[in-house]
Amino acid sequence: MDFLTDLLRDLQERLKRAYDNTPLGIVVALLACVAGVFAVLYFFPYSEGYGALRKPLFTMWNELISYSEDDWKHCRLVPLIALGVALWQLSLAPLRKASGGALWALAGVLFCLLLFFVGYRIAQHYVGFFALIGLLIFSIAFTAGLEVTLRLAFPLVFLVFAVPTPFLDTIITFPLRMIMANASVFALNVFGADVIRVGTGLLSAPVPELGIAAGERFSVDVADPCSGIRSLYALMMVAALYGHFALKALWKKGVLFLTAIPLAVLGNLVRIIILTFGTIAFGSEFAIGKHALTDPSWFHMGAGYVVFLVALSGMFLVATILRGEAGIYWRKLSTALAMPPDVQPPKGERNDPLQKTNSSQDERDDIY
Numbered sequence: 001m002d003f004l005t006d007l008l009r010d011l012q013e014r015l016k017r018a019y020d021n022t023p024l025g026i027v028v029a030l031l032a033c034v035a036g037v038f039a040v041l042y043f044f045p046y047s048e049g050y051g052a053l054r055k056p057l058f059t060m061w062n063e064l065i066s067y068s069e070d071d072w073k074h075c076r077l078v079p080l081i082a083l084g085v086a087l088w089q090l091s092l093a094p095l096r097k098a099s100g101g102a103l104w105a106l107a108g109v110l111f112c113l114l115l116f117f118v119g120y121r122i123a124q125h126y127v128g129f130f131a132l133i134g135l136l137i138f139s140i141a142f143t144a145g146l147e148v149t150l151r152l153a154f155p156l157v158f159l160v161f162a163v164p165t166p167f168l169d170t171i172i173t174f175p176l177r178m179i180m181a182n183a184s185v186f187a188l189n190v191f192g193a194d195v196i197r198v199g200t201g202l203l204s205a206p207v208p209e210l211g212i213a214a215g216e217r218f219s220v221d222v223a224d225p226c227s228g229i230r231s232l233y234a235l236m237m238v239a240a241l242y243g244h245f246a247l248k249a250l251w252k253k254g255v256l257f258l259t260a261i262p263l264a265v266l267g268n269l270v271r272i273i274i275l276t277f278g279t280i281a282f283g284s285e286f287a288i289g290k291h292a293l294t295d296p297s298w299f300h301m302g303a304g305y306v307v308f309l310v311a312l313s314g315m316f317l318v319a320t321i322l323r324g325e326a327g328i329y330w331r332k333l334s335t336a337l338a339m340p341p342d343v344q345p346p347k348g349e350r351n352d353p354l355q356k357t358n359s360s361q362d363e364r365d366d367i368y
Helices: 002-021 024-043 057-067 069-090 103-121 125-144 146-151 153-162 166-190 229-246 250-258 260-282 298-322 326-338
Strands: 045-047 195-198 201-204 219-221 289-291
Touching (some): 002 069, 024 125, 045 103, 045 125, 057 069, 057 125, 069 166, 125 153, 166 195, 166 201, 166 229, 201 260, 229 260, 250 260, 260 298
Antiparallel strands (some): 195 201
């Protein structure tokens, strides 16, 4: 209860700072830009999609997420997260008065309007989504100024993750399935489970001398969800968000963001290994379920959380290395393991927070 009270108090303080740091002219400009873009998103009939009548982009957005809720449900959270990060950014330091009117920003607004019109004419809602995000960015730059736009650059660009892109599934999913299948065969053979691959299916190797056919002991298919496509988009979003707060240098944020791809593959690899050995030990119905996609078992569903556990742990490790803190943690761990259990550390060192050892170590004191 104390934690919740402290959290609410901190949120209230952040909102107050954001309000105090932002001149009224900038507040009006931001609200006008957001309201204008949202009105177009919610009311303007833009694309037919797979129907006969044009529908607003907000309706299309909601339908795209609902069509494949398991893959894109995180998109619903993105606008709220972006709003929270924007308020955080505004609370960091005072802003000067609005200084808009830049010609480059006006050119950006006109280009995004043209792009929006092109998407309307060809009834392509994806063009409309990204055109509106660009329109929001450039309209803020034109009305509020460059300083405000730079301060809010991350939450504005972060809105890209709100756009569901199921058309990429056909491009990415099958190559990911093949990567996962080949990696799983290698890993399972290393762990002693003789496996052969048939397409994206993993079958137990035959043992002719015992009369055991291929796939008799276990048979696991690397289906679309097991390819990592579901976790990949969500993990890339989390990596971008975590990197923004945990790291300072732009290149380090980029490295952390890109690690989401191999970490998603690694997490799904661990999941497939768990499901395979679960099938060997307890049978297919227990480990996989009556049907992997329509009626999975609780064991199958629980193994899905391993993906995020492995990936988030790896993400924390990479961020720790990029901040230069890996040596500090390693020394403290080595000291703790080497210390006899009945010996306590000196009083002055018992609860000391981690101290930075050099001036190059990252600090999150910047405001952009």
